[in-house]
Amino acid sequence: MRAPSSASAGPVPDTAAARTVSATKTYGSDSTAVTALGGVDVEFASGRFTAIMGPSGSGKSTLMHCVAGLDTLTSGQVYIGDVELNSLSEKELTKLRRDRIGFVFQAFNLIPTLSASENITLPIDLAGGDTDAAWVDKVVDTVGLRDRLDHRPAELSGGQQQRVAVARALASQPEIVFADEPTGNLDSSTSAEILSFMSGAVEELGQTIVMVTHDPVSASYAQRVLFLADGQIVDEMHDPTSERVLDRMKRFGDKD
Amino acid sequence: MRKVTLRSIWEHKRRLVSTVLAIVLGVAFMSGTFVFADTIDKVFDDLFSDVNEQVDVQVQGETLFDGGFGGGDARQELDIEIVDTVAGVDGIERAVPFVQTLGFGATNRVLGPDGEVLGSSQGPPTLLESWIDDEVLNPYNLAEGEAPRSDDELTLNVGAADDAGIEIGDTVTVLSQFGEADYTVVGTFLFGEAESAAGSVSVDFTLAEAQRIAGLDGKTQVVLAAGDGSVADEVLSDRVEAALPTGAEAITGAEAAEQTAASVQEGFSFFRQLLTIFGAIALLVGTFIISNTFSILVAQRTRELALLRAIGATRRQVLSSVMLEASVIGVVAAVFGLLGGIALAIAVTAGLSASGADLPTSGLVISSTTVIVAFVIGLGVTLLASLLPAVQATRVPPLAALREVAVDRSGASRPRIVAGILILTLGAWNLSAAWRNGDSDSIPVVGLGAMALIVGAIVVGPVLAEPTVRVLGGWIPKLKGVTGRLATENAARSPKRTSATASALLIGVALIGFITIFGESAQVSVANEVERGFTGDLIVQGDQGFGPPAGFPPTVADDIDGVDGVDGVTRVGFTMGQLGYDDGDTATDFVFALDPESAAEAFSPRMSEGAITDLSPGGIVVDVGVADNHDLVIGDAVTITGTGGQTQDLRVDAISDDFTLLGNFTISFDTYGEIVAEQQLVQAIVVVENGADIATVEADLEAVVDGLPSVNVLDREEFIGDLASQITSFLTLVNALLLLSIVIAMIGIANTLSLSIHERTRELGLLRAVGMSRSQLRSAVRWEAVIISLLGTLVGLGLGLLTSWALVKSLGSFGLSTFSIPVGSLAVVMVAAAVLGVVASIRPARRAAKLDILDAIATD
């Protein structure tokens, strides 16, 4: 196993947007128990774009859901900033997701009855807060959707829909954005568009993004890649390129 | 294929519970009515076949006219000599006359030693009868004492005596048309083994006394006869018939029992019809809900059905799979509906007993007809409702298996718009007959128009649902932000579904709106009419309800006249009568009797021609509506047949235009006395002397009628209030029954929401993930329900408003002079509808809020 290259890593920030302490998640009981996460310690640095990779069933989605407050750990802790999620009530968790976290899923990201712009401001509207119009404008312009704002999701292409989803995730200026295979359903050029937009958000707007992906090319947009296998972090790579990621991934296949 | 179907039913069982419930309620209502009616029928059938067991032949006067209201037919009186004629027929061993008078209101009632009235005024009747001096033909057995021998003696049934604490030797008072008379109780009797005939108060006098009370001196109502056993009853009855003079007829004892039972049962038939109608409305509403539910289920299963088609299932197999599912639901609904119906019948019987109308409990009757009807209706309605969705299911192309499951967003198909507009136009045109013709003849047309409007509204519903929902829901986002916006969008996203759900509510609300507005108009109109035309100060009257008003003996009016401060008393007599016109038509109606001189002091009725004082002996005042229908003018002849059997020729003296005060027909007391055997007053209107204190006179009058059951003294204000409250209590009953259909509609809303939420699982998961709180989600579902129910309510009320307006217009000649909209009540209906929506949304909203976010996101 090659030591993760850290030489070319960018400035390492001193604060973590989110982190876990021996995060464990098991499904089922005793005999049939499946360990999805086996004591994971991980930090997601603020203002960075992190990709999570690993074979199917390795626990990527589980990790992401737990960190994002969509699911609870069997044991261990998750922190968003300084807040420990286990200590939060359902209501507080909802508020946390709404105000401090953004989401992009693989598909079905949008509410079909709302227009693109309503979808984008949905978390802000749910909070009943005032929209930071200048910021939303900036996000919309960056995603390049200005002429599509009044359209319903059904009137948008898959790529456009994902862009709206990303815009929504950014619009409320969350501390951290989680994306589970956001380009999994898209062709490569559309994927590239979305991904460069996401990395742009990190570099220009200082956003923190954690993205689960299967695709080495997608992963290469990130600044750091975590490799997960059997519910453990087994490797890490900074400033990845698609070739290096592919190499690393191949070795999972060899092992199986 | 069948396995697939049954599994799918099982998987959706929770959702189907509420679907089934809609039909269960309807079936329960229907079958409950049947069970109740059959039970009542059996009670009286048993009773009267016991009474008539020894009677082989009964002779009675021929029918004059159907008295209506369960009072039996008005029949010709028989001369007493006819008893001998019957006795002389070959094969007849014995024959006796029998006279019976029914106690009602304040006439023909019995007061115990303490002055309390025996029996209730609602329940089983009081019967004043002639004691039959023939061991065989008398249905009663003396328990103690002896039979009445002189005209001031009576016997009564053990049950009534015990209830009132009456002993042999006590003196009781009987209130008949000739006033009060005292009698000595000389005996008590049993009815077979029973202490009473179905709870009746049976009081027996000598024949002469019974004849006097009934106003039938020297006459009889029936002759009861027994044969010597040599020939069958039918043969005997034919022989008797042959010997009878005209005006009399003979029937067998069994037929007589049936006839009596039928006339009593007819008293319940109004109740029975009312319940059946409401059951039918409930089922109609239920049909919408079932149909809607199946449509949604089929839409949701599109992919599954397409997959079945792709792997080779034929259209027929798909159709029969959906229909099989419907059949299972229908059968389940029928079973539970029947059980519910039986429970309902038990409850109603118990309720009736509790309210004083105690029925002899002889066990519930669950006839095979009831069971069959329950199954036919439960299954039939469900199958009918699911037919359209099932056909939709067969249209699913195999390719749909590969497509995204799409919610049916269609609504505005061209044929639908065209058909809807056509039906609505037809409805509007028919309804406008009320303004074009403006008389009561247009009522059937108006009714048809109202129905067409409802159907039209339901047909165009899907077209208009979306824009209407947006208007209705437009203000909610302002209040509730994005939650309200989502609620509105969700209500608008599937116009067919929303409109079908709202339609179920629309039917009930349209009827309630109609009843409420019409009732208000009737109340206001009546109050106005009475205020204008009624010039008396005080009124003494019997209780009024369904059917003929309760009366009191004419002697009471004499007592009233004697009270200090009373200037004049206007007596109003009442009978059912049959009118005959020159054109050959006949009609049975209420007929009132007045003394024209005193009437002028109590009323100033609106007259079309002539004056009320023109009424003379041998004359009649008819309403202008009747006059128009039969081309009557002053001086024309009409005939009248009273319950006494005499037909008289009358001359039209005046034509009135005041249905509220005078009804259709008014005759003089002279004529009244000649055509009825038994006189009774329904009102005595008192004009107080100048300077006398009305309140004092009222108190004195109350003392006069104190002992009389169901008779009240009212001042002008109370009188108007009393008329209004009669209308109100009727409306309340009808509205209460309509509530059933509203409850079913509410189940429909809950059902549709549950299904829609199931459909939107992923969307809800997403909303929760991006930070929608549970209470926000619940609120969105709640507002969606409120919008749907407001949609149904608003359209329903609109239709109710139009229809009642048209009906009020058409009924102008019946004293409906004012169209009045009860804004308060309608506001209550609106608020109630919103609350109803909230209630309906509780369960679906809770389920939506409980969705596990990860499961929801993972759903596909």
Ligand SMILES: Nc1ncnc2c1ncn2[C@@H]1O[C@H](COP(=O)(O)OP(=O)(O)OP(=O)(O)O)[C@@H](O)[C@H]1O
């Ligand atoms: N609800 C559940 N019940 C039981 N086991 C589960 C559940 N969800 C996930 N698992 C198991 O947990 C493990 C991790 O699943 P997870 O979805 O996190 O994998 P993943 O890395 O996201 O896979 P993929 O790349 O296929 O999305 C798997 O073995 C999976 O079978």
Ligand SMILES: [Mg+2]
């Ligand atoms: Mg995954």
